[in-house]
Amino acid sequence: MASLRVARRMFCAAAETTADTVRNSRWGKLKDSKAGVWCHSLLSDYKEACREIFVGARERPVKASVYLTLLSGAGACFYTKPDQSSFEAALLERTNQLGLLSAWIRSATSDSHMQKLTKLQNEGRLRHISLGLLSLVYYTNYHPDTTLYEARCSNLSVLWRELPQRVLDVGFAGRWWILNSKMQDYDVNEEEFKHLPPHMRATSPPSVQEVERNERLHKESWLALTVKEEERETVGREEGLAKPLREERTQA
Template sequence: MQSLLIDYREACKELVVGARDNPGKAAFYCLLLAGAGTCAYNSPTDRSFQAALMESSNQLLLLSPWVRSGRADQHVQKLITMQNQGRLRHQSLVLFSLMYAAPYDADTSIYDAQCKYLVPRWSDFPSRVLDVGFLGRWWVLGSKMKDWDINDDEFAHLPPELQKVTSQNLHSAENERLFELKFQPVVLQEEDIQERGSG
């Protein structure tokens, strides 16, 4: 036990001497360790994915099918179907997390699910990854839910130049000026009053 304490003391001394001799390298390693610690601490869990999926599903349910984004709706429906089938799996890789699809529920006892020769290959794993969790967020679900309340199919029948709206199409400064002009009092000139009186 005594020799172990001596070894730790010597290792700490070497760290302090190395940091004093090369402060730039020591600062870089400290930043690297702090970044890795932050990533590991904020790596999302299976429960956070379930909560994000439920929240996304609830947001989409508030809108009619004709208004919600088809892309977001299809992705969320696919994830909920896999969840109901028991096929969603979570894997923490310390700095980030993965959600992936398993071929069967863990409790399935059919031959295809139990045979070790029919297990999916590791080379197929990237195609089964559904989401990546990093720094407290699920990035694929977040990107699919972008503009979840805009159905692009509504605009499919329009000519191509009208399908995309740019800032030039909005003319917001002119619209604001006209909107404010609507509330200005009407000022009649002497000629206008005489013209109305004679008419």
């Protein structure tokens, strides 16, 4: 029984030695091959580049901080870049805001821009493109499912140099900038004030003193009126003088 155990141990040790030899030989062949040499040199280059980055950051901390800030800003812009679904949601929200206002109140600029975007969306002509740090929304001439020859021919398609004229909105840092600018003062109709002089068209926000004064006057308007004694005597004398005149007119 003991001899069987010894033989088993010797067999296992011989098998492990053989496996290690085969493994070492395979690894040596792979390491000495062209692919192994290329991978080893590539890893060495990356290792040296990383070491130079850390050494350069330690020697020039200001420059490294500027680069790190730029990379962080680019990453934040890429992460917060709006997509097509966000544009559709923003368009729907702005359209509902305008729909709550009367045609006599809403801004003509905001209304015309929303009408144009809604018309292009219903026709299926709005397109979205991602440029890494920002997004663009532009329009095309046809719906993507249109089977007309003009829509399918590549020689008649929209050229890239015409893209700046077709851009409708720019998405950057989580916002659609043109859409927000067009909706600025959407509840003010400029046509109502076009006949006023220039100095009356421009309005400025009230100062802190004006706001406090308006609030004080508003609170005072709810108080009961108080009549002083002098005012009472004045009112009494006026009534006394007016009473004989009324009697004379009545007798006449």
